Amino acid sequence: MNFRWIETARGAKVRVLEGGKGAPVLFLHGAGGLLAENPFLDRLAQRYHVLSPELPGYGESSGETLLEDMLDFALHGWDVVEALGLERPHVVGHSMGGMIAAEMACLAPRDLRKLVLAAPMGLWIPDAPLPDLFALLPHEVAQVLFHDPARGTALLTGGLDFRNLEALKDFYIGNVKRLGMAGKILFPIPNRRLAKRLYRLRAETLLVVGRSDRLVPAAYVQRWQELVPRAQLAWVDAAGHMLPYEEPEAFVGAVSRFLG
């Protein structure tokens, strides 16, 4: 896959990871952004034209101050589709990206083909509060996000040597930039009233969730099914919140079967 640069009509400069041929699939990353290696995208690109834009503040993309609230984020998603010249792409969103994808689909229900929500954020159940992503200590992050935390830690850091202070500082600053942006739609509670807009969804929808997701647990899956009754559901075994990274084969299998 290769990087491509676009500028949106609003003025955000966006880096897009692109590869493959076929029906266009827009992949929206989660609050942690794309990692150093994203094997599930490579796999998806064997069958589809995959385009994965990085939000401002993530990777090399800039224009953070242009996006302040949920509407900005959702419109930015469509601005990116426009700048890429895509016609009715499939939209796949993971975690926070699922929240943005669902908002995009509620805003412009006829402008996408199918919708995949992978461990989506965006709902809040008072009796089942989610862990506070913004108060986790570094060593706790992998425990919440992965079925296998030890493997997860290696995936998150991409093999960086943290004895190197400069590398540590860069990683920290990158993390602050990413979560600072994510906080605009996830802090202090990741609920921007998406639930009251979900009635507008028209696209066929797949929910795909890791069996041991500790960030968005089973009660939320049930709530999504209540709000989007036509949605199909696929579980991925031996995977947590980071299911695309933990079980790329099973994840891409479920997505491909649904997208056709």
Next chain:
Amino acid sequence: MKFTWFNLMPWPFLPDDFRQTHRSVWVDIPNTLYDPRRGHFVYHQYMDQLEYADALGFDGIGVNEHHQNGYGLMPSPNLIAAGLARRTSRAAIAVIGNSIALYNPPIRVAEEFAMLDVISGGRLLAGFPVGTSMDTNYCYGQIPALTRDKYAEAHELIMRAWTEDEVFAFDGKYNQLRYVNCWPKPIQKPHPPIYIPGGGSIETWDFCLDHDYNYSYLSFGGYLRGRALLQGYWDRVAARQKDESPYRAAFAQIIAVADTDAEAEKLYAEHILYFFNRCLHVYPGFADAPGYRTIKTIQSGALSQLTEDMQKVFTKLTWKDLIEGGYVIAGSAETVRQRMEEMIRGLHVGHVFCLFHNGNMPDEKTRHSTRLFAERVMPHLRELWPEWKGDDRWWCKPMEERLRPEASLGGGARS
């Protein structure tokens, strides 16, 4: 020199094993540890101490705002200040301050500060902190990356409300008000002196210099650690070609005075260690919400106060460490005078926020230490900045003809 007697108002009944059994003194500290019936006496004792400091001749008496915090019992410092405004008539009332991004709408701050200025006869020093991440983001739910923008808008609104004589409409990003009309307005014109407490954000230095506000460096790290940071501020002052009046800056310092150095340790060590070991036990996950600090500030490396490493430092501190590391200035009047002078000259500050009550210090010890300082230390430190004598740009300007409420209350009853 101006000395302000400051009380953080800690809860003095945290259990001995607090650090082992709880993860944080702030944000999610169990509120079952608070006992409102004991709290009744605690508030009155702390307010009495502030009034006592006024009677002893401190230039100011100070309060601040924290939320869900075991060492700061003032979610609303304005309530305490209102009580002080009624019972004192000499000292400046330093409210350092109101976290203006947290008030909805922030015109509330313009109104309440104006009320305090009017009730006190023009004695208000008005602090506008951005607020710690613990207070602002974790307790009050503000979005970290937008906090500073919201703060800037609140500041603009408050200053316009105080200084404009016509009703105006305010179409802000966070506040839309069709009729802004501050009633009452403050006595001090164009507005009370503004103090900006900061923990080392470089944007804050420029903000202070843009508006000629006082920069107050509030830390518990003491003056030896404060020096590097304040040097950064003074370098910025020079770069901006502002005058170097020491009254542009304030510093908070823990102080304890006894008859001898040994006596100071005997009287105060356990209470000050209570403060460092229990009150500063903050869960690192709450210290710095991503987005709260700007990337520029992080890159400058100026922040160190509440990092995980600093937490570890606080766990191991002994009295000797506290003294030698400059966290605490304690000892005989002569020892304290020497070290205060070293601190004031070293930091180049004209204002000191003096922390005499610390942790679970009993009332009589707090008063003893306070009185020794007022009688035997403070008089010798008054004239350290002769070249800036009379520079009152950052001090209150009360009405001459104002009510003196303590006369009718019987001033002697307070000491």
